[in-house]
Amino acid sequence: MALSNRLLFRYFSAAKHPKNNARTKWKSVVGLEVHAQLETKSKLFSGARATFGAAPNSCVALFDASIPGTLPVLNKGAVELGVKTALALGCNVSAVSMFDRKHYFYADLPNGYQITQQRAPLARGGNLSFPVFVPGVTKAPYYKTARLHQLQLEQDSGKSLHDPYERKSLVDLNRAGVPLMELVFEPDLETGEEAAALVKELILILTRLQSCSCKMEEGALRVDANISVHLEGTPLGTRTEVKNIGSVRAVAQAVDYEIQRQIAVLDEGGTIHNETRAWDSTARKTVAMRDKEVVQDYRFMPEPNLPPLHLKLSEDSAESPDADAVGLIDVPKLHQTLPELPEQTRQTIIQRHQLTSTIAITLVNDVTLYENFRSIIDESATRSPKLVANFLINELLTMLNRNKLEPADAGLTTSQLATIVDMLQENQLNIHYARRVLQELLDQRDRAEGSAPSSSCPREIVTANNWFLITDESDIRRYCEGVIERSPKLVDKYRNGKEKMLYALAGEVAKASEEKVDMARAVEMLKEMLK
Numbered sequence: 001m002a003l004s005n006r007l008l009f010r011y012f013s014a015a016k017h018p019k020n021n022a023r024t025k026w027k028s029v030v031g032l033e034v035h036a037q038l039e040t041k042s043k044l045f046s047g048a049r050a051t052f053g054a055a056p057n058s059c060v061a062l063f064d065a066s067i068p069g070t071l072p073v074l075n076k077g078a079v080e081l082g083v084k085t086a087l088a089l090g091c092n093v094s095a096v097s098m099f100d101r102k103h104y105f106y107a108d109l110p111n112g113y114q115i116t117q118q119r120a121p122l123a124r125g126g127n128l129s130f131p132v133f134v135p136g137v138t139k140a141p142y143y144k145t146a147r148l149h150q151l152q153l154e155q156d157s158g159k160s161l162h163d164p165y166e167r168k169s170l171v172d173l174n175r176a177g178v179p180l181m182e183l184v185f186e187p188d189l190e191t192g193e194e195a196a197a198l199v200k201e202l203i204l205i206l207t208r209l210q211s212c213s214c215k216m217e218e219g220a221l222r223v224d225a226n227i228s229v230h231l232e233g234t235p236l237g238t239r240t241e242v243k244n245i246g247s248v249r250a251v252a253q254a255v256d257y258e259i260q261r262q263i264a265v266l267d268e269g270g271t272i273h274n275e276t277r278a279w280d281s282t283a284r285k286t287v288a289m290r291d292k293e294v295v296q297d298y299r300f301m302p303e304p305n306l307p308p309l310h311l312k313l314s315e316d317s318a319e320s321p322d323a324d325a326v327g328l329i330d331v332p333k334l335h336q337t338l339p340e341l342p343e344q345t346r347q348t349i350i351q352r353h354q355l356t357s358t359i360a361i362t363l364v365n366d367v368t369l370y371e372n373f374r375s376i377i378d379e380s381a382t383r384s385p386k387l388v389a390n391f392l393i394n395e396l397l398t399m400l401n402r403n404k405l406e407p408a409d410a411g412l413t414t415s416q417l418a419t420i421v422d423m424l425q426e427n428q429l430n431i432h433y434a435r436r437v438l439q440e441l442l443d444q445r446d447r448a449e450g451s452a453p454s455s456s457c458p459r460e461i462v463t464a465n466n467w468f469l470i471t472d473e474s475d476i477r478r479y480c481e482g483v484i485e486r487s488p489k490l491v492d493k494y495r496n497g498k499e500k501m502l503y504a505l506a507g508e509v510a511k512a513s514e515e516k517v518d519m520a521r522a523v524e525m526l527k528e529m530l531k
Contacts, residue, residue, distance in 0.1 A: 026229050028259045031187030033224040036212040038081045044155045044179035045072030056172040064177045066110035071305050078179035081211040082122050086151050087335050091126030099303040108158030116154035118300050123151040130201035131361045147186040156180045192256035196248050204342040227258045238272040245279050254279040258286050353385035368407035375414040399438045411445040419458045432515045433467040470517045483508040
């Protein structure tokens with residue numbers, strides 16, 4: 001039998017490059033570094049506003065601009081948010097942490113150094129366990145755990161703006177000094193989907209803690225990925241660092257692309273260089289930025305203008321020497337203020353409402369979807385949690401995907417969704433027309449140019465279009481009789497033992513009634529009438 005062109009190409013490629021046969025033996029190793037801007041009103045070491053989108057250089061204190069004689073004053077609120085995050089991730093919070101100077105010269109860093117925590121960070125250890133589930137990619141949800149190496153506080157740098165036409169570079173110092181929390185994860189991941197799932201879970205946690213807005217489009221959360229590949233049973237390979245990853249989806253794409261790029265290079269006998277690469281979201285590939293073979297000397301040194309940061313780790317802890325400077329931060333009390341975390345919510349949904357882990361993961365992973373589910377269920381104890389969840393996941397999400405909308409941008413109110421659920425549960429509406437109601441609500445939103453949610457009531461839409469489910473026995477019987485009379489061949493085949501013909505007849509009933517008939521009752525009635 002002749003081989004197809006594609007198979008021939010694969011055959012000769014494998015023969016020409018025998019190393020390709022080892023492709024499945026490559027193991028990928030991925031570690032993430034996440035920088036999250038803390039949600040404080042002022043900066044980490046000054047009283048300037050930490051406001052995104054303000055006019056350039058309008059949120060700059062004298063310290064941020066490195067005016068001689070100015071000194072840093074630590075923001076207590078930033079420390080508390082960092083501690084809460086560390087507690088939520090199961091970290092060991094340090095009783096004493098210290099600040100260091102990391103020296104490098106760049107226009108957006110007026111001091112010539114960044115104040116960070118290198119030797120003694122705010123917290124160490126901890127781990128993040130998260131579900132990995134991508135419909136159509138992963139067959140079933142599975143859990144992965146990434147260890148957290150350390151969590152440290154540091155100041156952000158400013159922003160350089162380059163004008164290629166004027167051939168000028170301008171610096172906006174609004175971001176300089178904004179409090180950052182850097183989370184360094186161990187290289188415990190293997191795929192882009194796992195990396196994206198970790199970032200998504202971290203976003204859910206930080207959002208509930210209200211420690212970070214997590215708006216990646218604003219740079220509030222930035223992800224760097226360290227990636228390497230090696231053959232099974234051999235030491236880890238040379239890693240590359242991919243920067244400028246600006247969305248959860250891009251994290252998966254960037255990591256998977258870099259893994260395949262490294263494998264392709266090694267399969268061809270090439271060498272991976274220790275370098276920094278950037279993710280080009282337009283070309284969907286990583287591009288080289290700078291070589292990292294020569295280690296840059298940041299000349300770390302203790303920050304002389306900031307004393308060690310002491311925290312109260314237990315009720316019987318002694319007073320901190322720097323309590324007067326930043327106020328004593330009581331870690332046990334902060335622990336009591338932690339909200340319910342995403343994984344706790346998933347387990348609650350599974351146990352309280354008897355729903356599957358897949359449903360729980362899908363609901364909780366989207367903040368808006370979960371808020372709708374909780375509001376609809378809490379509003380009425382008679383509503384079926386399973387019906388509500390299936391409607392939101394299978395119908396609402398499908399309709400939103402078709403219209404290229406996210407749940408947060410749909411403009412649908414909880415009341416509207418609850419009304420559709422009630423009509424489904426009360427057998428006044430079927431799924432087919434529930435979808436049409438959803439589409440009508442979205443169309444009304446579009447006609448209003450998305451300026452406000454549609455004010456229409458689903459029940460009014462159903463009434464105006466006569467989309468109510470037909471449940472009257474006499475009406476259903478009339479439709480069934482009409483189909484039986486018009487389909488003698490299907491009837492004969494069914495009576496001769498071809499039971500599948502029953503569903504063909506049911507399809508004709510649905511078509512004749514414009515899919516308004518209660519099909520469960522119609523099928524029962526057809527069986528009775530065809531005996």
